[in-house]
Amino acid sequence: MPSSVHPAPSAPASFWPRSCSTDVTRPHIRILATGGTIAGEADPACNGARYRAGVRPVTALLAAVPGLGEIASLDAQQILAIDSKDMTPDGWLHILSAARQALADPSVDGLVILHGTDTLEESAYFLHLTLPTGKPVVLTGAMRPADHPEADGPANLLAAVRLAASPDATDKGVLVVMNGTPYGARHVRKARTRGLDAFESDQSWTAAVPDGRFARLTPSTLPRVDILPGYAGAPAMLINASVADGARGLVLALTGHGSVPTDWEPALQRAREQGVALLRASRCAGPVIRNGNADDDGAGWLTANDLPPPKARVALMLALAAGWDASTLQHQLPGF
Numbered sequence: 001m002p003s004s005v006h007p008a009p010s011a012p013a014s015f016w017p018r019s020c021s022t023d024v025t026r027p028h029i030r031i032l033a034t035g036g037t038i039a040g041e042a043d044p045a046c047n048g049a050r051y052r053a054g055v056r057p058v059t060a061l062l063a064a065v066p067g068l069g070e071i072a073s074l075d076a077q078q079i080l081a082i083d084s085k086d087m088t089p090d091g092w093l094h095i096l097s098a099a100r101q102a103l104a105d106p107s108v109d110g111l112v113i114l115h116g117t118d119t120l121e122e123s124a125y126f127l128h129l130t131l132p133t134g135k136p137v138v139l140t141g142a143m144r145p146a147d148h149p150e151a152d153g154p155a156n157l158l159a160a161v162r163l164a165a166s167p168d169a170t171d172k173g174v175l176v177v178m179n180g181t182p183y184g185a186r187h188v189r190k191a192r193t194r195g196l197d198a199f200e201s202d203q204s205w206t207a208a209v210p211d212g213r214f215a216r217l218t219p220s221t222l223p224r225v226d227i228l229p230g231y232a233g234a235p236a237m238l239i240n241a242s243v244a245d246g247a248r249g250l251v252l253a254l255t256g257h258g259s260v261p262t263d264w265e266p267a268l269q270r271a272r273e274q275g276v277a278l279l280r281a282s283r284c285a286g287p288v289i290r291n292g293n294a295d296d297d298g299a300g301w302l303t304a305n306d307l308p309p310p311k312a313r314v315a316l317m318l319a320l321a322a323g324w325d326a327s328t329l330q331h332q333l334p335g336f
Contacts, residue, residue, distance in 0.1 A: 027109035027165040029072040030102040033058035034080035034087075034095060036116030038153035040145030051145040053083035053116055061114065061146065065154045072109075072165045084116025084123075084141075089222040089317065092126045099127060103135050110136035110164030114157070117141040117190055117198065120176065124185035125311045128174035129318055129336075130217060133210030136169035139176045139185075143196055152179065152196050173210040184208030186336075189308065202285075213332075214318045223248040223320040225313050230254035230283065236267040243270075249277040249316045253309035258288035265299075272300045277326065279316050281309045290330070302326060305334050 033039065035054025039061060043050045058076045068074060079098045080091060095113065102111050115123055124139045131137060140160035142153035159177045163169050174185040179196045182205040192198040226242040228234075228250055242250060250271065254260060258280045260268070268278055280296065281304035282288050290296050290303040304312040315336050319329045 027072045028107050029074055029110045029112055029161055029164050030105075030108045031058060031062070031074060031076040031112045031114065031161075032095065032098050032102065033061065033076065033078045033114045034084070034091075034116070035082040036084050036114060036120075036141045037145055038114050038116075038140070038142035038156065039081070040142075041147045042145060051147075053145075054081040056146050057081075058114065061153065061157060064146070065157050068158065068161055071158075071161050074161070082116070084118045084120060087116070087119045087123060092123060093219065093222065095123065096127065096130055099131055099137065103132060103137070108135070110169065111138070112157070112160045112164050113137070113139045115139050115141050117143060117178075119310075121185070121189050121199075122310050122314060124174050124176050124188065126314050126318075128185035128211050129314065130214045131174065131212055132215045133173060133212040134171060136164040136166070136172070137174045138164045138169065138182075139174065140178060143178075143194065143198055155180070168206075171210055172205070172208040173212070175205060175208065181205075186211070186311075211336075214322060217318065217322055219321045222317045225249035225251060225277075225317045225320070227251045227253050227309050227313055230259070230261060234261060234264075236261075236264050239264060239267040239271055243274060243276055247276065248320055249279065249313075251279045251281055251304070251309050251313045251316060253281055253283045254288075255283060257293045258282045258303065260294055260301075268299070268301070277316060277320060277329070278302060279304055279312055281307065281312045283309065300326065302330050302333065305336070307333075307336060311336075 037053050039056040040051045040053040041055045043052050058078045102108050120141050138160045140156040142156055144151045146153055159180055163177050163182055176183045176188045178199040183201045184205050187201040187203040190198050191200045224247050226247045228238045279302040280288055287306040288303045296303055
């Protein structure tokens, strides 16, 4: 594990179950289910070698976790039933609508969202920027399907409800909990393709702060923003194709410090002249310094600071939906 990644912090006592005798004293947690591996089952057509995500309903997932009712009173809604590889911006807006409705309910003390792990960090960050702050919001998922003999979903669901019921999770923005470890949405990422310890962060969840800067934004759709990868020999036609197909913004997932290939510069200039927002990011960890190894001011490029490309895309989509101009966005980006 990289040295910059914090080890799992010990959870405070209030993260663990409360001793409650009546429903009146227990917090009320709403659970929104969207599918994912946590609701997956082995595919009989493949002799168990593969699985289908999003098969089991949320009622079955709750029934598989004894003791949930001792932590909180619960209600649950099945709002999607998909593999998170198929999550879309429209899916984010659907989750956002259900989450805002839940948090506006005075009887709801916290929210748990069940989600596939492939795009969990993107959905978590989108909600982190768009939900009103205050009440706990916790996303969780699973690395093994529900019918696996050592399924991790039940333990993750239990941990998520515990965290959402804890006063320590208030005013933290959106959180993620996986494999017993909480993370803040801003810094969490899925770092490994397999294993229960697939998620990591370079910041402890206890340092997480709320955001919600787009909490009043109510878009019916989100502007298209594409991520274009930088690599040896990457052709400029990637830029031309995205712009021709209607992209309003491009996140450039570049090498090193966010180095723009020389061959890309004419195509980027044409895109900028057509009003396309261009955000320079890196496929590496660490910040992209504005006007460091590129003349961002002269070229009209934005810089992502230390946001990884998928989260930089989320930020750019929301900023464009809010009607921010380039100067406003660049001024705000260091605080995202």
